[in-house]
Amino acid sequence: MEAQPLPTTADAVQSAGEDEEHAPKHKVPLMADLEKPSMEPLSLASASSTWKEEDHEHEQRLKMAKGEMREVKEENQRLKRCLDQMMRDYESLKRQFHDMSTINNEAAEEVEDMVSLTLGRSSSDQNKNTCPERKPDLQNIQSPADSEQGKEEEAGQTWPPGKVLKGLAAPATGEDEVSQQNPPKKTRVCVRARCDTPTLNDGCQWRKYGQKIAKGNPCPRAYYRCTGAPSCPVRKQVQRSVDDISILITTYEGTHNHPLPVSAMAMASTTSAAASMLLSGASTSTSRPGLNPLAIGTASANLHGMNMYTNSKQFYLSNSSMLSSSLNHPTITLDLTSNPPSASSSSSSSSPFHKIPSTYPPKYPFTSLDFGSSQPNFMSWNTNINKNVLGMSSDLAKQFPPHSNIYQACLQQFAKPSTPPPPPLPDTIAAATKAITSDPSFQSALAVALSSIIGGGNGGEAVQAMSSYVQAAQGQGSMGFQAAPSLTYSTSKSPSSPGDSRDDDTK
């Protein structure tokens, strides 16, 4: 600990001070003794007067030295107190971090051994990130050594899927073994959006590597692989909705191991936030035996409502998985269509969600977030971040014109998490909201985001701010998103490529 050297130094200073404090008392006479012989030829009177003058001078110096030592001592005490306070804070934070890790691990074990929010990083990465030898932010900076390490991580977390699944079947005996031998199932983020183009313009570069006709859907499912980096493990599936072919269902999986263009941050921020909600919900609900996956959705809904801009109808949840592919993966859905599925409401909807049989066996909680948007293109969505990423409804947007103090209002909302109108499952909500609202980095990121929006920004800064938060969250292992901040726009070359757009998704 760094605390040790300081007290030692302080003690040394203190002891030195004491020495000097006492030393002069002897020092003066000693000097006098030494000087006396040389004064021998002088008369007693003159010697005495000289002695008194020097003695007085020494006393003055002594007083000054004592005064200085007092100041030094006081300063030393202040530093000590400061250090003690820092140590207490450090210990407190350490305990909090440990508690959070414990909660996450418990939740992960209970949810089918592990729920990896890999929109990001897998839980194994989380574990690695907790290792003091790893820098929290190395995900985005890949030195040759890091790249090597990254490859190892990918080897553990990525395809071949078959091996991954095999590993999952093995019993977990410990966290380390879990991370090393049983690569966790990846959390997927499913984005539903109305889109005329073959894929969402999410900012990343994709290469199609396969296409299949999935059962129950005449529209083929396309498989894309991220080409942002040769070894990037991120993949996505794109499929049209059965009920409304104008709705494009894009499922992201994996973690980018390379910097993302700014335009790609929009989706990254959104999905990471969704994954974060999923994690929070899972952590709180699964740690309570009485709560079922539905509670996760409720908690998320409440988190969403916490923004106060949320249209309460926008959030919906489903207790089952829409995609069969999600059977092996915890999935969270971001609905960017204008007509929320309303799985829990009575109204009919074109969304496939409400058609999911209740008996559909969910292996993982299926959490959905509806941002009430109709932006298929995340570039444009990006510019409407004030409405979407914050869940702000148009009504509220009117209510909070650009000149209003939306920033303060928002921060106040985060400062007072108990404001959401519909408060189901207070325990879950409290825990989930606490997790986010107590996070100062989130608040600051939000503040920056809002500031940029209010200041007339196009949302890019907002996204970047939120992405920064996401990265910070990664460092804590709360989620695994790797949305590296990059100021460079990716100048995609093949416009014909379905995913070559400059907007990106969060994986």
Place this chain on the structure above:
DNA sequence: CGGCTTTGACCCGCGC
């Protein structure tokens, strides 16, 4: 010519 798409084959997990 390089990069991307297409598409049939193959692998694997899962349910019966």
Place this chain on the structure above:
DNA sequence: GCGCGGGTCAAAGCCG
């Protein structure tokens, strides 16, 4: 054990 379905591979073709 077998069939089904999801997911991936890789050769061939296409395109700028």
